Amino acid sequence: MHKILWLVALVVSLAFAGTALAGGADIYKAKCVACHGQKGEGVKGLGPAHKGNKFITEGKPEDIKKVILEGRVGAAKKYKEFPLDMPKSGLSDADAEEVVKFMQGDLQK
Numbered sequence: 001m002h003k004i005l006w007l008v009a010l011v012v013s014l015a016f017a018g019t020a021l022a023g024g025a026d027i028y029k030a031k032c033v034a035c036h037g038q039k040g041e042g043v044k045g046l047g048p049a050h051k052g053n054k055f056i057t058e059g060k061p062e063d064i065k066k067v068i069l070e071g072r073v074g075a076a077k078k079y080k081e082f083p084l085d086m087p088k089s090g091l092s093d094a095d096a097e098e099v100v101k102f103m104q105g106d107l108q109k
């Protein structure tokens, strides 16, 4: 019995640790800042700004998530001044949603 309780406690604490690590801000820092800047201010020649960008601030969360999951390449590209493609992030659906929340929330402050 004690063993089971201990196991439940362990699983619960691991689950919470996992959530904390996979927060939108952390994912953004790990996977997006190289091209989009530490504060989403953009990086010249690499990636457009997200801070103050209407596609982010006024866009639908689904549209933003789609770009994150599928990338934006070739004819779909919007910015001539950024010759790179937006790569597929490889994130899970849930993680992409966390990143969108962060981008529309704290990143804009």
Ligand code: HEC
Binding pocket: 027, 028, 031, 032, 033, 034, 035, 036, 046, 047, 048, 053, 055, 056, 064, 067, 068, 072, 076, 077, 078, 079, 080, 082, 083, 084, 085, 086, 087, 089, 099
């Ligand atoms: C290798 C560089 C690179 C990385 C890494 C990268 N992006 Fe991008 N991203 C781009 C480029 C270049 C564009 C512009 C594509 C275009 O011309 O439409 C872009 C566009 C976007 C857009 C659309 C912006 C708009 O104004 O239409 C979103 C949203 C986005 N990126 C989110 C992310 C997120 C979230 C991550 C991290 C998971 C990420 N990007 C990682 C290069 C990158």
